Amino acid sequence: MTSADIAAEIQRNVVDSLVSEDSGHKFHPWLATAWTTAEDLRSYTFTLRKDVTFTDGTPFTAAAVKANFDHILAPSTKSQYAKNLLGPYTGTDVLDDYTVRINFSAPFAPFLQAASTPYLGFYSPQTLATAADKLCAGGPVDVGSGPFVFSEYTKGQSAVMTRNPNYRWGPADAAHQGPAYLDSLVFRILPEDATRVGALTSGQVDIAKAVPPIQVRTVEAASNLTVTRVDQPGLTYGIHLNTAAAPLDDQRVRAAIQQGIDVAQDVETVYFGQYKRAWGPLSPTTGSYDPTVENSWHYDPRAAGKLLDDAGWTGRDSAGFRTRNGQRLTLFWPALPEASTRDQRNLLDQAVQADLAKIGVEVQHPHLTAGEYNARVGDGRFQLFSVSWARSEADLLRLFFHSANIPPAGQNVSHLKDPQIDDWTGAGAAATDQHIRDRVYGDTQRRVLQTGAMVPLCVLASVDGSSERVHGQKFDPNGWLQFYDAWKA
Numbered sequence: 001m002t003s004a005d006i007a008a009e010i011q012r013n014v015v016d017s018l019v020s021e022d023s024g025h026k027f028h029p030w031l032a033t034a035w036t037t038a039e040d041l042r043s044y045t046f047t048l049r050k051d052v053t054f055t056d057g058t059p060f061t062a063a064a065v066k067a068n069f070d071h072i073l074a075p076s077t078k079s080q081y082a083k084n085l086l087g088p089y090t091g092t093d094v095l096d097d098y099t100v101r102i103n104f105s106a107p108f109a110p111f112l113q114a115a116s117t118p119y120l121g122f123y124s125p126q127t128l129a130t131a132a133d134k135l136c137a138g139g140p141v142d143v144g145s146g147p148f149v150f151s152e153y154t155k156g157q158s159a160v161m162t163r164n165p166n167y168r169w170g171p172a173d174a175a176h177q178g179p180a181y182l183d184s185l186v187f188r189i190l191p192e193d194a195t196r197v198g199a200l201t202s203g204q205v206d207i208a209k210a211v212p213p214i215q216v217r218t219v220e221a222a223s224n225l226t227v228t229r230v231d232q233p234g235l236t237y238g239i240h241l242n243t244a245a246a247p248l249d250d251q252r253v254r255a256a257i258q259q260g261i262d263v264a265q266d267v268e269t270v271y272f273g274q275y276k277r278a279w280g281p282l283s284p285t286t287g288s289y290d291p292t293v294e295n296s297w298h299y300d301p302r303a304a305g306k307l308l309d310d311a312g313w314t315g316r317d318s319a320g321f322r323t324r325n326g327q328r329l330t331l332f333w334p335a336l337p338e339a340s341t342r343d344q345r346n347l348l349d350q351a352v353q354a355d356l357a358k359i360g361v362e363v364q365h366p367h368l369t370a371g372e373y374n375a376r377v378g379d380g381r382f383q384l385f386s387v388s389w390a391r392s393e394a395d396l397l398r399l400f401f402h403s404a405n406i407p408p409a410g411q412n413v414s415h416l417k418d419p420q421i422d423d424w425t426g427a428g429a430a431a432t433d434q435h436i437r438d439r440v441y442g443d444t445q446r447r448v449l450q451t452g453a454m455v456p457l458c459v460l461a462s463v464d465g466s467s468e469r470v471h472g473q474k475f476d477p478n479g480w481l482q483f484y485d486a487w488k489a
Contacts, residue, residue, distance in 0.1 A: 001077055001078060001079055001080060001135075001136055002080060002081070002136070003080040005390045005480070007118075008119060008390075009481060010159060010187060011142075012118045012476070012480060013146055013161055013185060014142055014143075014144040014148060014149075014150050014161070015118055015121025015122055015123065015145070015146050016030060016031050016052075016121060016144065016146050017030055017115060017116050017117065017118070017120060017122075017171075018030060018031050018032040018065075018116075019035070019115055019116050020172065020173055020174075021113060022477070025113075025287055027112050027113075027116065028171055028172040028173040029172045030116075031052060031060060031145075031169065032046040032047060032048055033047050033049055034046070034047045037112075040107060041107035041430060041432070042103065042106065042107055042108070043101050043102060043103045044102045044115075045099065045101045045102075046099070046101075046102070047098065048060065048061065048098040048100065049169055051168065051169065054124035054126070054127075054145045055124075055143055055144065055164055055166075056124050056126055056127070058124045058126050060122065060145055061098065062092075062094040062095065062096065062098060062099060062100035063097075063125065064122055064125050065092055065122070066091075066100065067125040067128055068122050068123060068125075069086065069092050069120075070092065071123075071128050071132065072086060072120070073086065073089060077132075082120060084405070084410055084411070085117065085120055086111075087104060087106075087110065087111065087114075088105040088108055089102070089103070090103045090104060090105050091103050106429075107429065108429055108430070109430060109431055109432050110429055113392065114393070121144065122144060122145060123142075123144055124144070124145075126143070127141060127143045137155075138150060138153035139151075139152060145167075145169070146164065147163065147167045147179065148161035148162060148163060148184075148185060148483075149162050149163075156189055157188070157189055158186055158187060158189060159189075160184065160185070160186050161184060161185040161187075162184045163180050163182060164179065167180065170484060174485055175472065175485040176485060180484050180485075180486075181486065182486055182488065185483055191338070191341070193210075196208050196209075196210070196211075197215050197218075197465070200466075201218075201219065201225070206466060206470050207464060207465070207467070207473070207481070208464065208466075209464050210342070210462075210464070211227060211463045213270070213273075213274035213275065213463070214272060216272070216274055219465040224467060225465055225467060225468065226465070226468060227463065228462070228464050228475075229274065229462070230462045230475045230479055231276070231283060231459050231460075231461050232388075232390050232459070232460045232461060232462055232478075233282075233283050233285040233286040233287075233477065233478060233479060234282070234283055234286055234389045234390045234391040234478070235281060235283075235391075235400060236280070236282065236283050236456045236457065236458065237343070237348075237388035237456075237458050237459075238278060238281070238386065238454050238455055238456040239257075239261075239333075239384050239385070239386050239454065240384070240400075240413045240414040240453065241254050241257060241453055241454065242383050242384070242385065242415050243416050243417075244417075245381075245383050245415070247311070247313075247329060248331070250311050252307045252311040253307070253311050254451070255452045256304040256308045256311070256359065257304075257331075257356065257455060258297060258304075259299065259300045259301070259303050259304040260299075260301055260304035260305075260355060260356055260358070260359040261355045261356065261455055262299045262351075262355050263277050263299065263456075265299075266348055266351035266352065266457070267348070270347045270348045270351065271348075274463055275459060275460060276458065276459045276461075277457070277458055277459075278456035278458050279295070279296065279456060280293035280294075280445045280448070280456055281397065281400070281445055281448050281454055282394060282396070282397070282441075283459045283460075285479075286391075286392060286394055286396075287393060287394050287437075288394035288428075288434075288437050288438045288441035288442065290438075290446065297449060301355075301359050304359050308322055308359065308360065311324075312325075313329050313360070316360065320360065321360050321361065322359075328362055330363075331356075331383040332364050332381070332383050333349075333364065333365040333384035333385070333386070334376050334377070334382050334385070335366065335367050335373075335386075336368065336370065337367045348457060348458065352457070353365060377407055378407050380415060385413040385414075386457075387411075389411075390460075390478045390479050390480070391478055392477040394428065394437065394441040395425075395428065397421075397441055398425035398429055399411045399412070400413070401414065401421050401444065402421065402426070403416065403421075403422055414453040414454060416451060416453045420447055421444050421447055421451075424440040424444045424447070428444075462479045462480075464481065470487075470488055470489075471487050471489065472486040473486040
């Protein structure tokens, strides 16, 4: 159901996937021992392992694959993301107990990468039949076939997982086979930066995720601690401009917003060099990243002011904000309290607000309840929207900028309707030739900037601190920590 990165990172310990992806973006057997792809890319046929069982004793078979994928598409699931990873999915054919064919109405090259993620991981069919409505609460009802069992969950405090002693089907590219080395994993929920880092430096926890940039040097200075930093692939953190909502339906205003933000200075001030400024919608560690977007646009408040003048926003009110026909130039930017403090985004957002105020643009950035936030996003009642998305596949450009994915159907929060981008991202989804994918996704990245649909801000990074006693943990291609091969001295 959820699209949250942290849910995927934690659930990776519980659910397995058909295939695994390595750091070179190659795919390896996991629950599937082999697969074939139809020439027209409209179906994938998988041969499954015959020795896999879910932790409730239910065998993993082709019927389990079908049950899970059909559950994702069921309207009652209200999937926010996994359904889009399945793209033009039309159904699953159970050819025999251990052979399954996944079908699509159109060529769909990104499926293998999607199938390697926890979002398309597998729950026990017994759980789906009897307790699907309780899965989001976590805990013992959350039954997969993975190396750990989700044994306990205390909301807002912790999630406890214990080793699955029967696990014998790790991904082919793992460092070992058999059960996990660790007896248990305890995820403590510590949203306050100081508390989380303090728990690490005092030895209360072995790993702390998201070490604040301002405290990285402090952690590095400790002789018994190590900081690991990995740039995340996927959609960079940035501001998406609602091209369907006035005044951003005027491309001159969008261009002014883009040129009126001092991205380089803001990112450096907030992140002390730990996060890089972003030039385009994709992170440089994402497949088909186009380096030509770098240095293709710059901070230019004088040019931004002229664009706003040309668009008719020539007046000024008593607060110094621009006006047109007596109306103030105001942009509404919704926020969720729990998301705004992540990665110090609230500080970066404040810097953006200050930059735009200098060119006469008022930005309202209030904290909303989840209900009001979702309602506004679904109805398009906003001008600015900030988001990032971890994924190693450039098909993210289709999810965020193809006109078929405008909310509530998908993630195109800029409400962009651009025939060229639709054609290019459609061609990318239908191609396996890397040269074709690089070309069309490169065209898309440049076009997104040209339309003013997005102002990329920073490339997020996984900056984690760990005790010297911890070994073997690694980042997967999506930038998520993995613990199957981890051990503790």
